[in-house]
Amino acid sequence: MHPQHRTAGQPAQDLPVVALTLGDPAGIGPELIARLLARPEAAQLANVVLIGDPWLWEAGQRIAGVRVALDPVDSFAAARGRPATGRAAWLAMDTVRPGDVSLGQAGAAGGASVLRALDACMDAALAGHADAICFAPLNKHAMKLGGLRHDDELHHFAQYLGVTGYFCEFNTLGDLWTSRVSSHIPLKDAAAALSVAGIKDAARLIHRALQASGVPEPRVAVAAFNPHGGDGGTCGREEVDIIAPAVRELNQEGLPVQGPFPADTIFLKAQAGEFQAIVTMYHDQGQIAIKLLGFSRGVTVQGGLPIPITTPAHGTAYDIAGQGRASDAATWQAFNVACRMGRSHRAARAAQA
Template sequence: MTTSQSAKPRVAVTLGDPAGIGPELVARLLADPGTTAAADIVLISDERELADAQADAGVEFSYGGPREPRLHDNGAARPGAFERKIATEAGGRWAMSNLRVALEMADAGDVDAIVFAPLNKSSLHLAGMREKDELRWFETILGAEAYTCELNVLPTIWTARVTSHVSIAEVADGITRENVLGAGRLLHTVLRDSGIAAPRIGVCALNPHAGESGRFGRHEIDVIAPAVAELRTEGVDAAGPFPSDTIFLRRDEFDGVLTMYHDQGQIAMKLLGFDGGVTMAGGLRVPICTPAHGTAFDLVGRRTASTGSIRNAFGLAARIGARRAARNSTVRHSA
């Protein structure tokens, strides 16, 4: 069924690293009737993983019937029971095989969005992922050519990063006019896709006190401010650069904040809303969302992990997926 024939977006869901809390979170998400009412869900998994997930969570959910999630077996050879609470090659390989199928379905137009439960980067690298993180792996699988970056989302504020998973020593070299423009444009576009008609974006400085007129560095003068000015000529409501130690105190003035490096925004976002945060892979052909927290090996089997982030990730993916699918359908019908 195409999205134009259905009022609901099609969302692929994977259970993340089997060693962590992902299977439990997905089971609890799917046990809520409101989840299945919001989207046509395709579970990339197998029956054993779904049974284990329900046992982890102490809940039951139905799949395979009318108006229920559909199981799409990933076709991978299961290695047996997965070791829990530890990063393993087997767990990483399983998580990647599920995600690869979801990405291929998105690339073929069979789903409008993807949600994945938390991954463990050590498991992914043990399983052979050569890229620094899953976003770069997604780029490889999808053959992405446009600017991409990781976005972090709370109900009241978004952030995007000019640099992400690089060492602090490499950050300054990554703060270029082209990268600031790319991240700013992407944040503006995704905020509009989420339903904000005229996004307001605040831009962080790189240096303390925004460089203090060049005394502590010239990135603000030579790179960031000119990029902000160019964004404004393109119709992006961007302002800055502002000192990063105060910009989040002004968050009511902005819908999104463009940060220069990973922890500049992540520390603030996790303090403001750790249990509800969402990470989105921005700039790809399909919205891909996941909880902003990790696999939480210490919480496995305790049934105490919060579902706030996975619920928000699912809601955001469904909302953006529906808007993009409707727009693509309009383009196809008008061509």
């Protein structure tokens, strides 16, 4: 996707508004966002609104060794109609004091800071002032210490945004996307979590998400659950009783989904270009493959929400925080996905209006 170039003085109203956060203040997020916004093309892809603490933004630039000029705004609404200047907008917000953050350590103050920034972004989305959200890495333990009442950020997003339907995380690596039927549950419970309805929901959702990201006719494969795809029922019956029936019903709906394919070969097919998406049955079935194929470039997309939300798939990397060594490759990819999906989201909203 090539950037849409704009010159200073032209209105930026045709660009998607992408809300950007600094992530966990004790992690590598601030320096990653500094590197991201130091790229001139970032402001050509979207009307970017960076939200966060001024001291933390200064620290991120210092660690990254860059200086980035921003345009101060006092609200997301004000950022929506601003002229394109080649710079991101800056919405200052006090969420945490420097003395309450210990670099490289998960803490309640940092977790609460992350929640406040994300909630402000979601408020902007609910009000129609933001078209996508891209957040720098966060830490679930810190967020729980800081007040998170859910297992993960996705469930927090879903409740905050009033989602009642199916939602799940997508993990992406370039042109390859994965969804999963079960996520953050013990492996011993994964078989019981499988259902025809769950597989169909996961397949439909990733098909729609890929279309929103610019792929008009996604090719979707479904992974088996058991070794060797169950060997015709001799090594487990989930494929016979649940997965294959789900695939048949999806085909009857007109969705060109294929499978189930044994999990130990399905990613070879995708790597060869046969499929752009894989529906996996449980968390590590897809995560191990995606991270092995490209850990430093992976992106997590929060699927099934009323607004696109993306983040780099790696974590806060507390062990190297503040050292200026963190790569922004995955952050750049997450930002690009947010821009593409934000553009589609904005167009769909305009069409409905």
